[in-house]
Structures are given as structure tokens and as C-alpha cells.
Amino acid sequence: MSDQYDVIILGGGNAGFGVSAIAAEAGKKIAFIEERDFGGTCPNRGCTPKKVLVAAAHALDEIERAAVHHIDVGKAKLDWAKLIRREKEMIAFIPDAMTGVAEKRGDVYRGTAKFVGPNTIEVDGRILHGDNIVIATGSKTRSLPIPGNELMITSDDVLSEQAQPADVVFIGGGVIAMEFSHVYARAGTQVTILEAMPRLLPRVDVDAVAAIQAESERIGITVQTSVTVKAVTKVGDRLRVTYESDGQEQSLEAERVINGAGRVANVEGLDLDAGKVAHDRIAVEVDDYLRSTSNPSVWVAGDALVNSPQLSPIASYEGRIVGQNIVNGPTVKPDYQVIPSGIYTVPALSTVGLTEEQAKQSSADIKITSSEMTGWFSGKSYGETVAWAKVLVDQSADRIVGAHLVGHQGEELIHLFAMAMRHGIKASALKDDMFAFPTFSSDVKNLF
Secondary structure, eight states: OOSEEEEEEEOOSHHHHHHHHHHHHTTOOEEEEESSOTTOHHHHHSHHHHHHHHHHHHHHHHHHGGGGGTOOOOOOOOOHHHHHHHHHHHHTTHHHHHHHHHHHHSEEEESOEEEEETTEEEETTEEEEEEEEEEOOOEEEOOOOOTTGGGOBOHHHHTTOSSOOSEEEEESOSHHHHHHHHHHHHHTOEEEEEOSSSSSSTTSOHHHHHHHHHHHHHTTOEEEOSEEEEEEEEETTEEEEEEEETTEEEEEEESEEEEOSOEEESOGGGOTTTTTOOBOSSOBOBOTTSBBSSOTTEEEOGGGOSSSOOOHHHHHHHHHHHHHHHHHOSOOOOOOSOOOEEEOSSSOEEEEEOOHHHHHHSSSOEEEEEEEOTTSHHHHHTTOSOOEEEEEEETTTTEEEEEEEESTTHHHHHHHHHHHHHTTOOHHHHHHSOOOSSSSGGGGGGOO
């Protein structure tokens, strides 16, 4: 194999495959470098296997609500070990399948990559030269500077451990903590979330967070905010978390303490300085075309960026943009204005566009409509324990600018709002459209 390439892609996840799809079609010579499993975090250690666990939590939720329909099924019991085995079996094919795709598009190198020059990469002693180098190395768990940090486990471990813990503490109340806490709690594990900020999910609409927090507490999750964790220590076969809340030192014990503080760009070991790649130790500095501001041969896409949401579809989207800009020159800029996303608690919290706080800061004439839907026919029919929505409309432009839903199949309905926002469908047109009835979708026109 030649060591000279048109494109060297560091990372075999969604961003890297997005780049390679465009570059390979254009006939570019590609090198893939991956140190773990091809496919990256999402299909192997993130969103895909996590949804297997979330689906089980949904089943438990359905069983809990069976009594609403006068169905007596007794108390459900989840076999955690078998669930984890099912999860592993369902994703087992992914690394080989994705490796096969990579091998069809270019040369594959296994190992840890680092820059040894502006256009040069070393991978386990082998030197590769690239006209373009793409940093698509994804993200890693954010390390917490807490004594006893090494005693914590991560989401990777949650997806692998065969034994269900009796109790867990999440340090950090981000997306990962919220999603796994619902799986654990519905399976019978006692869950506590300790969050340093004044509220959970600080980037999400405040009322949406309040709705999902209330449901979290209803199913037994304990949430404490504005706390400072001091240390994690081992006490016999259990762990003790010492923290400060309201000026008082407190502690609690659990079988597992989980790092729920989110993820950061995985660029630390790349030796960016050797590549003449400007950075601040956390983020690579890029221009509007996702190209390094200091080295025009280097591009960044996916979770290795820090200014865009760490979402699988965004990684693929950014990868394809980088591919287009490599092939055609820097002409395409990413547009992040309309990004539907879901936090897969049970039920899910789904969002797109502006929060109420952001909308109020604009000069637009914003109409805010909040709806509590558990008493609606659709909500009552399915015995929903939480069903809430907020829709923001710019009345002068007749455009939806934001939507936030908890429950009510919001993880699906959010895409109706996103499509309307992205393609310029008037709010009044969506409101007047026809939907099959009775469906959750037919409630959309009553939400604004």
C-alpha cells in the first residue's frame, strides 16, 4: 500500500464515513485509521445499543400502565444479564460490516494516529502523507477532577455489565445520566442524580426539563442540583459519594457511581501542535467550512468539534460537508438552525429550534403555547403519565421557531415541526393540514 493519500481520515465513525462517501465517489484515494471498532461510538457503545435498553424500559412502562386498560399482569421483572446479552448480540455485526465498507472505499489502518507534520500522520510506526487530513476522532467521557474518579464507571460499562446494581449514583445530570437513569429506575434500581448546575439539562427549555424531572421523580429517581461532589471512596464492597449541598456536607452510598458529566472532543493524543493545528486543548479552531484556521489541509467533523451538537446525524452531516469541501473546494457551510433531537428518557424529551428564553431575546413577535396533554383523549387513551408540549411561533412571519415535547410520541412528532421549520411551511398551513384521526399526530394542530 502506498503511503500517499488524497484524504486521510482519523476515525471510523459516522463523521469519517460521511467524508469517505463523498471522497470515494469522486475517486479520491483514502486512508482510514481506527484504533477501536469501525462504526464509532454511536453504533458500538452509544445510541444504538442504548436504545435496546431504552426499548426494554418502554416495555416496563407499558406494563406499569396496563392497569389503566383493566389488564392485570402483575409485577414485571427484568433479567438484566439477558438484556445485556441481547444488546450485544444485536450490535455484534456492526464492526465487521462497517470495516467492510471502509475497505471498499480505501486502505484501512488499525492503531493510534498522531500528527508528525502538517500533512503527515504516524500510525503505530508507519508514516502516511495526505493532501487532506480529517479529524473525525469523535468524543470521549469527560474526566471529572474528583478524588476517587477511578472508582466511577462510564456509559460503556453500563452497556456491558451483566449484573444489575441495586443502587447507583450519577455524577452529572446530562443526557447520558437522564437516559440511563430511566432504564435503571424502571428496572428497579434506586437512582440518585447529583448535578452541579442549578438545574438538569441547562441547554434545554426550562419547562421541558421541569416536565421530565417531575416524571423522573415520580418513578423514584432522586434529583439534587447545585451540589459539589467532593470525593468518591470505597467502603467495603460499596462506594460512598461525599458532596456539599446548601453549605452542608452530605454523603450517600451505592453499588455503582457513574460519570454522567457528558463527553468531550477526543483530540488529546493527536499531537495537534506537530500538525500546525491551532487549538485550545479542548477544541480545534475551524473556519466556517470546518477547516483548520491554521492548517488548510486539516478538517474536523463530528464530535471532535465542540461548537455543534454531539449527535450522530450531525456527525454524518458534517462529514459529508467536509467531503464536499475537499472535492470541490471550500464552498459549503453547515447550517445548524433546525436540528431535531431527542433525550431518550421514558418517555422521551424531544426538541427543535429555539427555547422560550432564546425566543424572547429575539425581536420577533413570539406566541408561546404550552399544553398539558394527559387529559386529552389521546393522552387518556394510552394512560400517559406525562404528556406536555410547548410550541413557539413567530406570528409576524407565520413560522414555527421552536417546539419542545415530553411524551405523546414526541420523538416522532418533533420531525413534523422540524420539516415545517426547515422547508418554510407556514405555521397556519401545518395547523390546517389533515392528519389521520385519532392519532398523536392529529394533536399537532392543537399545540399552537
